[in-house]
Structure formats: structure tokens, C-alpha cells
Amino acid sequence: MTIKVGDTLPAATLTTMTADGPGPVVTADYFAGKKVVLFSVPGAFTPTCSAKHLPGFVEKAAELKAKGVDEIACFAVNDVFVMDAWGKGSGAEGAVTMLADGNAAFTKALGLEMDASGFGMGIRSQRFSMIVDNGTVTELNVEAPGDFKVSTAEHALSQL
Numbered sequence: 001m002t003i004k005v006g007d008t009l010p011a012a013t014l015t016t017m018t019a020d021g022p023g024p025v026v027t028a029d030y031f032a033g034k035k036v037v038l039f040s041v042p043g044a045f046t047p048t049c050s051a052k053h054l055p056g057f058v059e060k061a062a063e064l065k066a067k068g069v070d071e072i073a074c075f076a077v078n079d080v081f082v083m084d085a086w087g088k089g090s091g092a093e094g095a096v097t098m099l100a101d102g103n104a105a106f107t108k109a110l111g112l113e114m115d116a117s118g119f120g121m122g123i124r125s126q127r128f129s130m131i132v133d134n135g136t137v138t139e140l141n142v143e144a145p146g147d148f149k150v151s152t153a154e155h156a157l158s159q160l
Contacts, residue, residue: 002111003130007137010109014075014099017084025099027106031135034070037156039129040112043121044078044086048148053127054090060153061095067160069131075099077107077124101125112142127151131159 003009014025030036039057041049057064057072064072072095076083080100087098107113107125116124129151131139139159141150149155 002142003137003140005137005140008135009132009137010106012101012106012109014101014106015080016097016099017080022080028135030071030073031132033134035068035134036071036073036132037064037069037129037153038073038075038132039151039156040107040125041074041076041127042114042116042124044076044082048127049076050086050090052148053151054086054092054096056153057156058090058092058095060157063157064153064160067157069160071097073097073099075101075106075125077101077104077113077122114145129156131156 009027009031012027015022016025041053043049054074061072074096078100079102083098083100087093092098101107104113104123112126112128113123114126127143129141130137141155143151
């Protein structure tokens with residue numbers, strides 16, 4: 001079943017790069033007591049993701065935070081090393097937290113996976129954004145295949 005507005009995020013453990021190497025991010029802890037704009041991309045370093053999606057959130061980070069957002073997080077079905085390199089290469093440090101869902105466990109728990117095997121990418125996350133308040137989804141914006149309209153930083157700003 002696909003997550004919807006009003007649902008609590010499912011329990012999962014994502015991974016982020018810390019000063020000491022890969023570290024766990026437990027969803028229940030990460031989202032507790034915070035307003036988070038969470039967005040997902042089909043893959044790090046892919047064209048739309050690298051040219052528009054992540055850069056838009058980096059560019060609008062201060063505006064989002066001025067509207068009460070505590071954290072902005074990006075995740076993808078990639079390993080933590082790829083997500084870390086992509087974040088550093090995109091200037092995301094200090095603006096967007098990069099989270100890896102290497103085995104697609106969180107993506108599948110959300111019900112937002114897609115089969116990109118035709119492109120040699122296997123199971124990936126659909127492109128979407130959501131606003132999460134204290135672990136509860138208050139806005140959910142899932143893109144139609146091939147679109148980049150409702151998951152943008154600008155759209156998230158309009159929902160705050």
C-alpha cells in the first residue's frame with residue numbers, strides 16, 4: 001500500500017555519511033519533533049536529478065528553513081558512498097542531508113518503488129517529495145513517470 005497524507009512514516013534505517021564513515025539514520029528518531037521536507041530521486045548523478053531536483057533544494061534551502069522547515073533530506077536507492085559523493089559534488093553540504101536507501105527497504109515500505117530494470121537500474125524510488133511533521137506525512141507529491149513538476153523545491157515552498 002502506498003503511503004498517504006496523514007500516515008506515519010514506516011520504521012526503517014537509512015544510511016548517511018558521518019565523519020567516522022557510514023552511519024545509521026533511524027526514521028523514527030530522525031523525523032521526531034521536526035518538520036522535514038523529504039524528497040526522493042530515481043538515482044544520484046542521473047540527468048534530471050543532478051541538473052534540477054537536488055540543485056533546486058540546495059538553492060531554496062534558506063527559504064524553506066525560513067518557513068519553519070528544520071531539515072531537508074534527499075534519499076535514493078543508492079549506496080551511502082554514492083549519495084555522499086553526489087551531495088558533495090552538488091554543494092548540498094549544510095543544506096540537504098543525503099540519505100541512502102541502498103536496498104530499497106524504505107522505498108518499498110512507502111510503496112513508492114518503481115522497476116527501472118529496462119534502464120539497467122533495477123528497483124528504484126519514484127520521484128516525489130513530501131512534508132513530514134513529527135513523523136506524519138502532511139503533504140505528498142508523487143510525479144507522473146517522466147515528469148518534474150510537483151516534487152520541486154518551489155512546489156514544497158508553496159505548501160508551507
